[in-house]
Amino acid sequence: MQTYFSIVQEGIPPRINPMVARLLGCSLWLILCLFESNSAAQDAPRPVVKTVEKIALIPIKGAIDQISAQSLARRLDEALEDGCDAVVLHIDTPGGALDATFTMTEMLKDPSRTPADLMAWIDDEAWSAGTILAVACPEIACAPRASFGDA
Numbered sequence: 001m002q003t004y005f006s007i008v009q010e011g012i013p014p015r016i017n018p019m020v021a022r023l024l025g026c027s028l029w030l031i032l033c034l035f036e037s038n039s040a041a042q043d044a045p046r047p048v049v050k051t052v053e054k055i056a057l058i059p060i061k062g063a064i065d066q067i068s069a070q071s072l073a074r075r076l077d078e079a080l081e082d083g084c085d086a087v088v089l090h091i092d093t094p095g096g097a098l099d100a101t102f103t104m105t106e107m108l109k110d111p112s113r114t115p116a117d118l119m120a121w122i123d124d125e126a127w128s129a130g131t132i133l134a135v136a137c138p139e140i141a142c143a144p145r146a147s148f149g150d151a
Helices: 004-009 018-035 039-043 066-081 098-109 129-135
Strands: 055-061 086-093 117-127 139-142 147-149
Touching: 055 066, 066 098, 086 129, 098 129, 117 129, 129 147
Parallel strands: 055 086, 086 117, 117 139, 117 147
Antiparallel strands: none
């Protein structure tokens, strides 16, 4: 049985699991981003904790379609009428129709339709249209095992 030390001594490069290599690459990228000097960010630090009076939690579950867009419009209007100063979108979707997704992102980007604090919470998955909706929000939070992205 060869050990890692004996393989390296013989000049045979050790095999690295591709997943481990990606993880190391992402970790290095994250470390570089964290230590990058950004004077604009240093001039105006963002608070880590926000205080809000009333929060609306709006779930977006299942496939995205025109009914989802109509539902989001209705619930955003209700949140503003109720005096909510923050909205959290609870996203768990495999994706859906692109036209409905763009309608929803236009709503999320319109400051007259949303409170000042808008956040996407990805609990399980936000693929395709779900990722687009999350990116339309100024802030994104993910559960530890959440996944999101698009092909």
